[in-house]
Amino acid sequence: MAAMRSAPEIARVDISRQTGLSPATVTAVTSELILAGLIEDAPGVTGPTRRGRPRVNLRIRGCAHRVIGAKLADRTITTAVLDFAGKTLAEAEYPIPGGGMSPDRVATYVAKAVQDACGKAEMRLEEISGICLGVAGFVDGPRGLVHWSRAFDRRDVRLTELLSRHFACPVFVENDANLIAMAELWFGMGREKRDFVTVTLENGLGMGIVIDRKLYRGSRRRGAELGHTKVALDGALCSCGQRGCLEAYVAEYALLREANLVLDAGQRLGDAGARMDALYAEARGGNARALEIFRRAGRMFGLGLANVVNIFDPSLIVLSGTAMRYEYLYDEAVMAEMRANIIKVDDAPPDVRVHEWGDVLWAKGAAALALEGITELALASLGQPRSAAE
Numbered sequence: 044m045a046a047m048r049s050a051p052e053i054a055r056v057d058i059s060r061q062t063g064l065s066p067a068t069v070t071a072v073t074s075e076l077i078l079a080g081l082i083e084d085a086p087g088v089t090g091p092t093r094r095g096r097p098r099v100n101l102r103i104r105g106c107a108h109r110v111i112g113a114k115l116a117d118r119t120i121t122t123a124v125l126d127f128a129g130k131t132l133a134e135a136e137y138p139i140p141g142g143g144m145s146p147d148r149v150a151t152y153v154a155k156a157v158q159d160a161c162g163k164a165e166m167r168l169e170e171i172s173g174i175c176l177g178v179a180g181f182v183d184g185p186r187g188l189v190h191w192s193r194a195f196d197r198r199d200v201r202l203t204e205l206l207s208r209h210f211a212c213p214v215f216v217e218n219d220a221n222l223i224a225m226a227e228l229w230f231g232m233g234r235e236k237r238d239f240v241t242v243t244l245e246n247g248l249g250m251g252i253v254i255d256r257k258l259y260r261g262s263r264r265r266g267a268e269l270g271h272t273k274v275a276l277d278g279a280l281c282s283c284g285q286r287g288c289l290e291a292y293v294a295e296y297a298l299l300r301e302a303n304l305v306l307d308a309g310q311r312l313g314d315a316g317a318r319m320d321a322l323y324a325e326a327r328g329g330n331a332r333a334l335e336i337f338r339r340a341g342r343m344f345g346l347g348l349a350n351v352v353n354i355f356d357p358s359l360i361v362l363s364g365t366a367m368r369y370e371y372l373y374d375e376a377v378m379a380e381m382r383a384n385i386i387k388v389d390d391a392p393p394d395v396r397v398h399e400w401g402d403v404l405w406a407k408g409a410a411a412l413a414l415e416g417i418t419e420l421a422l423a424s425l426g427q428p429r430s431a432a433e
């Protein structure tokens with residue numbers, strides 16, 4: 044199924060080549076998936092096979108299932124409704140009060156946001172086969188557990204269990220940085236790559252790792268916490284409560300901590316986004332202290348990227364998040380800092396590209412995870428081996 048998602052349509056022989064499964068196995072598995080209504084013959088033929096029969100491509104059957112992906116952000120819940128083939132049917136944004144809320148309150152808002160998305164897609168909730176919610180923080184996706192997140196007023200929230208009281212279909216929960224990795228893998232720059240990492244910089248610093256076209260979550264299932272790798276002994280206080288984390292030097296709140304020294308009283312009144320924009324305007328306008336705040340954060344970010352390269356040696360690093368509005372955090376000075384700190388070999392350093400996603404793309408990543416989740420459930424119900432998932 045994963046091989047089929049890498050292209051709009053695909054021939055059985057190419058599935059065999061990509062997965063290493065024998066042609067006979069591919070024929071057997073795809074026949075069962077067609078019978079189950081999960082895939083179908085694509086209209087049109089692409090020329091005769093060697094045996095002279097017309098070659099019919101296969102494709103995922105879009106109407107087989109519909110899922111909703113959602114991203115819980117500070118002030119909104121962004122949603123995307125996708126069909127089984129990954130086509131976007133509707134997108135929506137639902138405002139929420141923000142701040143650390145009780146788990147019950149968050150679940151109620153998620154239920155309202157999902158209802159709103161169904162309305163936009165002109166569907167009933169009963170027609171949805173799966174829902175995935177992305178949350179910033181320390182999230183154990185497979186167990187549906189949020190160990191810690193700024194979105195909640197307490198630790199250790201059994202979020203999947205809580206959300207399942209509102210929905211009849213399967214519910215999945217995931218660390219939001221992993222949503223971007225999935226969005227890149229299915230819809231973005233990662234479509235052609237087997238291994239890559241995504242780094243998201245907003246009010247926190249997140250990372251997603253894709254190895255062999257699969258999300259890598261680690262043995263404790265928390266995923267990659269680049270933001271909480273340590274870059275200073277007894278350093279700046281991080282939002283996680285520890286000191287010296289990379290995030291405490293590069294995330295929005297880290298820059299805003301110093302922004303008060305630069306901004307006037309009027310500029311200091313706005314919300315975090317407005318204050319960041321004011322600080323950026325000052326830097327662009329020639330305020331040396333404002334520029335220095337960005338430059339220092341940029342150097343630390345470059346250092347963090349160098350650490351990523353030294354550990355993983357990915358072929359591609361995709362940078363995204365709202366902080367990509369500020370070029371000082373990814374411009375040539377930052378890349379030079381990265382290059383200066385990676386181990387010296389003859390090969391060129393990895394490609395680093397900026398991909399400015401809006402909130403809805405996070406939601407699409409969540410929807411991709413929901414699709415992956417219900418695909419595994421559907422295949423398990425058919426008694427298909429794990430090879431079918433690949």
Ligand SMILES: [Zn+2]
Nearest residue numbers: 271281283288
């Ligand atoms: Zn931390």
